[in-house]
Amino acid sequence: MVNAFDKLKASLSNTRANILGKISRLVGLRKLDDRLLEEIEEILIEADVGVRAATRLIDKIREKSKQRGVTESNEVIGILKEEIIEILSREGPALFPDNAAKPIIWLITGVNGVGKTTTIGKLATCFAAEQKKVLIGACDTFRAAAIDQVEIWAERSRVDIIRAQEGADPASVAFDAATAAQARKVDILLLDTAGRLHTKSNLMEELKKIRRVVDKAAPEASVFAKLIIDGNTGQNALSQVKVFTEAVGCDGLIITKLDGTAKGGVVIALAEELGTQVDFVGLGEGIDDLQKFDSKTFVEALFT
C-alpha cells in the first residue's frame, strides 16, 4: 500500500505542481478576496476541472469560508481539499459485489486510442495475481493487429484468450467468449472492443449489439460495462461518458495515462457533473501500472 501510494504521488506530482503549487504560492502572499478566488478558479480550469465544476467549487469555498469566518487565505486549501474529497467519494457499487453471479463479464469500451487493450492487459495481470481465473475476449476485430496486441498481453499475463479472424463480427466473438467463460467456469471475462467515437451512431449500435449478445449468451452472468477515458481528455470526456452510458451503460470508469502533466481535473469534473465512479487509474506503460482508485488516497496524493 505504501508503495502504491508513493507511485500515485510520484505520478501525480506534475498535476500537484500545477494545481497545488500554484494555489499555495498564490494564497501565501494574498488576502482572501474575490480576485484571489477568481485566480484559483482559473487554476482549476487549467487543470481540466471544467468551468462548471470549478465555479461550483469556488462557490463552496466562498460559502464555507464565510460560515466558518475564515479570513486566512491559506485555510482555503483545506476547504478545497474537503470539497474535492466529497465529490470523489460518493459511494458507488462495489467493484466485485459479493452476490454477483459468476462469471463476471467486463465490457471494456471507449473512444479510439484511450488505451483499452493495454488496460485489459494490466487488468488481466492484476486479476490473475489475485488467483482469479481470467479469460479475454478479443472483440476488436476492426483495427489492424489489435487482436495480436491483446494476444501478446494475454501471453504476458498467462491468461486464456478467445479470438477470431480480423474483420469478424465482434458480437460473434463476444458470444463465443461469453459461452466459453461459462463452460470453463472462469471468474472474470474481459471483453476488448474496438475504439469508437461516441458520435458514430452505427458503431454505437454495434456496441449495443455486443452487449445484447453477451446478455443473451450468458444470462446468469453479471455483466458490467467499463468505460476507459484518456486522462488527457478535456471536457469532451463528459460527452463520452453520457453517450456511452446511454448506449451500453457505464458501471465504472478507468482513467488512463495519468502519468503526464496537468491531469486529474477531468476526474473531478466527471464525478461532479455525472456522478460516475472511477474504478482504476492507469499510471504508466508497465504491466503493473494500474491502481484501484481510492478517492482518499487520490486526493491525499494530490495534496500531500
Next chain:
Amino acid sequence: MFSNLTDKLESTFKKLRGHGKLSEKNIRDAMREVRQALLEADVNYKVAGSFVKSVEQKAVGAKVLRSIDPGQQVVKVVYDELVQLLGGKAAPLAPFDKQPVIFMICGLQGSGKTTLTGKIALMAKRKKKKPLVVAADTQRPAAVKQLRVLADSISVEHFYVDGKGPEDICKLAVKHAQKNFIDVVIMDTAGRLHIDDELMAELEKIRQLTTPDEILLVADAMTGQDAVNVAREFHERLEVTGVVLSKLDGDARGGAALSIREVTGCPIKLASTGEKLGDLEPFHPDRLASRILGMGDIVSLVEKAQETVDLSEAERLQEKLLKSKFDFEDFLGQVNQLKKMGPLESVLGMVPGLGKQLKGIKFDEREIERMTAIIKSMTVQERRNPGMIDGSRRRRIAAGSGNSVQAVNQLLKQFFAMQKMFGNLGKKKLKGLPGGIMPF
C-alpha cells in the same frame, strides 16, 4: 464538429443583434459568453483570455458601435481574430520535390500516429509518389504489425528490421529509400509522454540521424488544457514543423487547435477526420474559423468534390438530371461518389446552413447501404426505367434485398419526388451545385 461552440456564439450574437445599438456593456456580456464557450471547448484559459481581450478592444471601438449592423461587426471581429489565432493562412506540407522527402510522426500514446502514417502514405501514393512507411514503434505490442497491415492494404512498402532499435531502423530506412528511389519516407515512432526524458532523447537522436523535412506532432482534438504543454515540450525538443489534429470527426470542440497554434507558433497542417485512410484533409484556419462560427465550409466541399468526382461524368449527370432522365443507375453512381468523399456526416456538415439543421439528425451510413441493396436487387432494365416497377416486381426486389415492400415503396417514392424536383429546377436553370452532388 465544433457545433457546440458555434451554437453558443450564435445564441450570444443573436442577443447582440436584438439591440439597435451596442453599448460597451453589451459587448462585454457577449465576450464573457464567448470566453465561457471557449473554455468549455478546452481552449487554454490564457489563450481564451487574451483572445477575448483583443476582440473586446476591437469591438468596443467607436467604429463598430456606430456601424449600421453592430452585431454583424462583432461577429466579423470574432471571426477575424479566430482566423488569426488559428494561424492566418493555410500552411502547406513540405513539397515532394526531392528524393526522399522524410516525414517523422510523433505524439502521445493513442493520438493516432500509426493511422496518420498510413494516411500520409496513401496521400503520397495518390500524388503518384512512391512512399515507404517505417515502423519505428518497437514499444507497443503489435504496433509493427498494425503498420504492416495498413501498408499492405494500400500496397505500400513497409520497412522494419527485427532486433534493432528505433534509431537504427530509421537510419537504415533512409538508406534503403535512397537506394530504391523512394519518394517519401514516413517514420512512425512510438507514443511517448512529453516529460519522458529518455524517450524524448530517442526522438532527438532519430531527428539528428535522418534530418526529416517534416516533423509532425499528432494532437488529439479531444485533448484538454494540457495540449499546450505537450505541444510546447515537443516543439522545444524537436522543432516540430507542423501539427496534425486527429479525431476531428468526433464532437470534441477542438479547443486544442486554437491553443496549440497560439502558444507554440507551430502551424496546424493537417486534419484527420475519420478512421479510413483517405480521411485526411489539409487544415485551413479560415475555413475552420468559419465553421466554428456556423458559416459552413463550402470551399472544402467543392474541393473535395473535385478531387473525387469525375467532372465529365458530373456534367453528363447534370444534363440528365435537368431533363428528368435521371435513373437508378445514375443514383447508384452518385451514392458511390459521395461515399468516396468520406463520412457522410462530415460531408454534409460542410454545407453552409445545413450544419445547424442537421443537429440531432443522425446519419446512418447503413441507411445508404440499404438503399444500395434495394437498387442492386433491381434488374438493369428496372434501374434504367423505374416506371416499370410494379407490385410484383416490388415484392421480388424486397425479397431479393432482404427488405420490406414498404422500404422499396418508400425508396421509389423518394426517387420520383426527386426526379420531379430536379425537373422543375431544370426549367429554372440549376446553378451552383458543386460537381454534381446529390442533395438527397
